Amino acid sequence: MLLLLVGIWSFIGAIVPQGDAKTSAVAKWALANPVGESIAAIFSLHQAFSSPLFVAMILLLAASTMVCAWRRTKVAIHRSRLLREISDDDARQLAARPTFSVEVSAADVLEPAAAVSGAFRGMGLRVKERDGMVVAVSRPWAVFASPVFHWALFALILAIFAAQMTRSQGLMGVPVDDSRPLAAESYGLLDQGALYRFKRSPMAIRVDKINREYIIDAIDRGPAPTVSILRPDGSVAASQVVYPNNPMRYGSLMIHPGEIGLSPSFAIVSKEGKVGERLNLIVDVDETTASGTTAAEFTLGFPDPAEPVIRGSVTVPLNQLEVSSGSPRTADRRATFVLRPEGGAPVVAEKTLSVGEEIELPDGSKLRLLGVGNYARLSVVDDPSIPLVYALLVVALAAVSVAILGRQSLAVVAVRSDETGLRVVDVWFRDWRANKIRTEQAEEAVREALSVHATTNGDAE
């Protein structure tokens, strides 16, 4: 039932575009379906897979999986007990209400019990003969596959749910030759789980270079950044080229490559000519802007508190061809700076600089363009739950396979003589997977072993 609900919900989630109201697909859909939109708003269907209703449904699903797993466990214990150590009394009781019975004359078979044993062995069952009865069983452990699967599924739902809270995932632009600490402010876009905490003295991610072409097995994997992970003391912990399907792993960190963009860098040169710290900014190719790139924002403060703080932005002018190609070269690049004081005063400067050129600032210092390089956008995921999730997936897969393919059969056979002195073989047979067909098969096998074609006279159960 709940499975159905989640199914229907997923179905709705699949029909209604997902994302923020800003997403164009969502906006278009809302215009085209005003009625649908009001319903969607009530149930937050555009975030169908993170809405409270869905979460509640998943939790319910988890709960019902647990209940189901619990029931399956009890059933399995009961069945395995039957399969392993059915008592003589129970066996006798079952044989007393046979699923089918076969009459044998002495001439047909001397040892009906042995013949029937052979038939069940032929069906792949294990046979125990005792006290005039034959008990044939499938492997008892197979009955536990179903509960194991359901428990694994339950654990999986919980693990994935917990993983959402203990993982962080985001995009981080890192200029070549520069590094960014693993801290919230380094990310351009960050999705941080409620329980996820960044470390106090974090590792850092450095991009050493960008391999424009990176050909392996005749397929170009580039542009592929070479990425290093730095320990808090600055030493290199790991380093490799990352490209699609070849992410970098370090502990619970996983780093995938994203787009490559431009990185203009500048420094402030003091009146005395001292060059300050190099600042690397990042801009992306963007065909909707006049310059061809997005603008990177920065602020400049001055030692003299009387000077207002300056807000600056920088773009890199590109020509049409470069915009459409998407990956402009970095040599001989210029960058356009717009500087305006905080508080609405007129623009201090708007100027396009070549590398090495400067803009004079109000306090007499200068802003100097040091160069235009590349940056690599990396997708950085920190998710310690992955091994657990994978392990549960493997357990669930193995268990569901055994649950579906494994046999669960029990047969009890007793031989008696009827009033006329004829011997009758009573067979109680049960298969918990495909009862009807296996009962048919069992009867066929037993009759063949006894080489008789008498009519069935018992049809109990």
Place this chain on the structure above:
Amino acid sequence: MNTEIMLMWAAVTAYTLSAILFVFGTVFKSDKVLNAGLWVALAGLVPHAVAIGIRWVAVGHGPYLGFYEVVSSYAFASVLALGLIAWMRPKLKIVGVLLMPVAVLMLGGAMLAPKSPLEITAKLASYWLTIHVAFAKLSYMSFIAAFALALLFLWRERRGEFKEDSMLSRLPSQAAVDDLAFRFIGVGFIFLSIMIVAGAIWANESWGRYWGWDPIETWSLISWIVYAGYLHVRLTLGWQGRKAAWYAAAALPIVLFTLIGVPVLYQSIHGAYLKGY
């Protein structure tokens, strides 16, 4: 016309002939004609397999990129499903009357589609692709087989007095057909599970997340739930026979929608296998 296309047309011809033989064999209740239909269909697999192989070598990847390759491979799977059923229960080859026309339509459709190869890109180059796609095909093949058996079951039910129909009455019991459909769904479900898990692991390798509610992911989950539902109603509620057959017959369209409808209707990072990038 190059060798590959010539072989493909040979397969189309064989499948068409086989479909006609199956229809005649069924209408005129001739086991001999049905047998001929089966052998012609199986013979058609040979040029079809060789053509797929030639293209595999030429484009450097298996038959999973582009409408032509994908649909042709599912036509192949349908004929293979027929072969499998006939091998397990020779009399049930009669499902060819359902499967072969479908295979002809699919392969014909594939022949009309553009055949320019799609390249394996860096984004696709992973051995998880092989696992993912192989199990996708295996699971779809199983579901197609179960679907055909379910229809056969329902057809015989409809005939009601099928005991008097010499053709249908010589087939294995309804219980056996029902059981075979169940077994195909069982293994198909296992393959589907492996396919989804392999897809999820690959998504984590490739995109850094194992599940993101991408339309195809959502729809695969729906397919999985649909067949999980089948197994549940069967094993816990004891649905067998007619009800189970209706279920199996209704389930396949949902799965096919996941395979073909989703990449066509949605803008998805996952649609490359039908539309290219």
